[in-house]
Amino acid sequence: MFPVTDNLRLNRFPIVTVGLIVTNVLAYLLAVRHGGSLLGGPSTRTMLDLAAIPRALTHPGEHCTLALGGHATACAARTAPAGALPTWMTPLSSMFLQANALHLLGNMLFLAIFGPTLEDSLGRLRYGAFYVVGGLVALGAQVALAPNLTAPTLGASGAIAAVLGGYVLLYPRARVFAVSLIVLFFTVVELPAVVLLALWGVEQVYFVAAGLSDPVVSGGVIAYFAYAGGFLFGGAVIGRLVKERKIVPPHRALA
Numbered sequence: 627m628f629p630v631t632d633n634l635r636l637n638r639f640p641i642v643t644v645g646l647i648v649t650n651v652l653a654y655l656l657a658v659r660h661g662g663s664l665l666g667g668p669s670t671r672t673m674l675d676l677a678a679i680p681r682a683l684t685h686p687g688e689h690c691t692l693a694l695g696g697h698a699t700a701c702a703a704r705t706a707p708a709g710a711l712p713t714w715m716t717p718l719s720s721m722f723l724q725a726n727a728l729h730l731l732g733n734m735l736f737l738a739i740f741g742p743t744l745e746d747s748l749g750r751l752r753y754g755a756f757y758v759v760g761g762l763v764a765l766g767a768q769v770a771l772a773p774n775l776t777a778p779t780l781g782a783s784g785a786i787a788a789v790l791g792g793y794v795l796l797y798p799r800a801r802v803f804a805v806s807l808i809v810l811f812f813t814v815v816e817l818p819a820v821v822l823l824a825l826w827g828v829e830q831v832y833f834v835a836a837g838l839s840d841p842v843v844s845g846g847v848i849a850y851f852a853y854a855g856g857f858l859f860g861g862a863v864i865g866r867l868v869k870e871r872k873i874v875p876p877h878r879a880l881a
Contacts, residue, residue, distance in 0.1 A: 629739055629804045629822055634797065634872045640742035642750045646757065647734050650782055653722040654730050660709075667726030670778075674699060675710040677778030678720035678765055682713050684773040689713070699776040721761040723780040733782045736826050739802060740793045740819075747796060749869050756867060760788020760856050767855030783830055784856040790823050791860025799874050827853075 654667075657676060661669035668676070671692060679690045681701045689710065690701040706712070711719055724730040745753040764784025768775075793800075800819040830853055 629802050631803055632743055633801045634743045636742055636746050640745045642754050643741035643745050650722050654724050657723055665727045673778040676719050676723055677780040678716040679778050680769040680772055680775040683769055690776055701776050717762055717765050720780045721785055732829050733786055737786050740789055744789055744793050747868050747870055752867050757785050760859050761785030763859040764852045764856030768852035771851055787853045787856030788860035791857035792864035795861045795864050
């Protein structure tokens, strides 16, 4: 079963959501070119150069590099390595850096499904700001819980959690069209949007448990709280930002 879109009518083309998806894909390809593989994602050294590291953010002047043996990171007061972004830029750059191709595909699929409706409801400028601030809030939650964590933090999951939090508050009864393939027959079904939101949560649990969202040192429960921070932020502020609340059409069985 492959989810495609929700059942809410759009009034205009979701240019911001498309732009965010394109930016994430291009950033992934550039990061992989800098070091790594197309499927396996950026190398650990590339992540240390481009991702946000809580320890570096909470200890100005410190920079993190691979420790001896290359299996851990060490942070100390030193000159930034060649090619590394300034620390103050990494909270933003980390939002567009995915751990691997599966991480990228999963995040962009959910952004493509739920982002356009929220963009239409908020307006393009507000939606863009909402997305970025949601990602920063999620990262802030992780830094607050683990200020000395030396593992790179990366991914669009925090920002997407904010999008999902806002979406479920505005449209708890919305439904999602999904294409189901049974042998050689295709059929389209409608699923409650909350089912897809739960699926996203399961996906994030898998990413953390498998070390895919934090390839150097697993953030474990810290990452879950970061996602929760983004989700709660989205639900908390969406009511004050929304410009137009859409009418949710009644559910109808599809042949």
